[in-house]
Amino acid sequence: MFTCKKILAVTDPTLEQQTPVLRALKFAQRTDATIIVFSCIYDKSYDMTAVLNSEARVNMKEAMVEQERLKIEAQIKQLNLTGKVKIDIVVVWHKKLHEAVINTCSDYGCDLIIKATKKHGLLSSSLFTAADWHIARNSSVNLLLVKSHEWPQKPTILTAIGVSAKDDEHVFLSDKVAETAYELSQLLDANLHFANSYAGAPVQVTVEVPSFSPEIYNKTVQERHTTQLNTLAEKYKVNDTNIHVQEGLPEDMIPAICQQYKADLVVIGSVGRKGLTAALLGNTAELIIDSVDCDTLIVKTN
Known part of the structure; x- marks a missing residue:
């Protein structure tokens, strides 16, 4: 929240x-x-x-x-x-x-x-x-x-959502990031986007397993990510045209989507850590934050 x-x-x-x-x-x-x-x-x-x-x-x-x-x-x-x-x-x-x-x-x-x-x-x-x-x-x-x-009168907020994680901590983080972005968009009368990326078919599998179809694999993964993101988007009333699922690494795709839609703010999550693990925000999160050319809100779970 x-x-x-x-x-x-x-x-x-x-x-x-x-x-x-x-x-x-x-x-x-x-x-x-x-x-x-x-x-x-x-x-x-x-x-x-x-x-x-x-x-x-x-x-x-x-x-x-x-x-x-x-x-x-x-x-x-x-x-x-x-x-x-x-x-x-x-x-x-x-x-x-x-x-x-x-x-x-x-x-x-x-x-x-x-x-x-x-x-x-x-x-x-x-x-x-x-x-x-x-x-x-x-x-x-x-x-x-x-x-x-x-910020313009009606800013654009792009939310980086992870939907593939299965552990409770990251599932909770994804929902908290979505909820925070939604409440922020209501507060600022902002245009809210949800974005997610997925990894395509591994090249080595495509080469080593002739019967493997990268097209079917990519389509299946994309559909799964899209379904999960749509569920979250529906919960927080995000327009269908503002839902983005693309193939690629998040540190490449999120900054590209921010640039494409002229985001004024990107919202990203960080799992709370203690001790030695607190030294890292998270490799993917840090790469995204360091690449975007707009304001960044880092949502914490601790």
């Missing part, structure tokens, strides 16, 4: 436009959610300097935190907000952004994190930083990673 009572909007001191705050406002104006506008700052010179004594160092840190808080306050005033959106400003001093985000999210009981993404550098095609991945992998609440573009 798409829960949105307290939103942690993570600002970036290096960016002029704070898109996470704008996205949070879009939700808060429809749900009466409280927005925690959050900034994490740190200056390496604070640890390196030998000139300042302990008291002076504390004063320096507090002054920088207050300066950042006043800057955010001014940015919020420029939005000329009307209505009763409740906004709190939280600025923390921390070396590691992802740890500060996750800790603050827990401390304030937030149920959604919104964070801007940006390129690593001029030679990098990836839109996600190390901090983004750490938050995505270790956060227990839904995470919305946003670009700088504006």
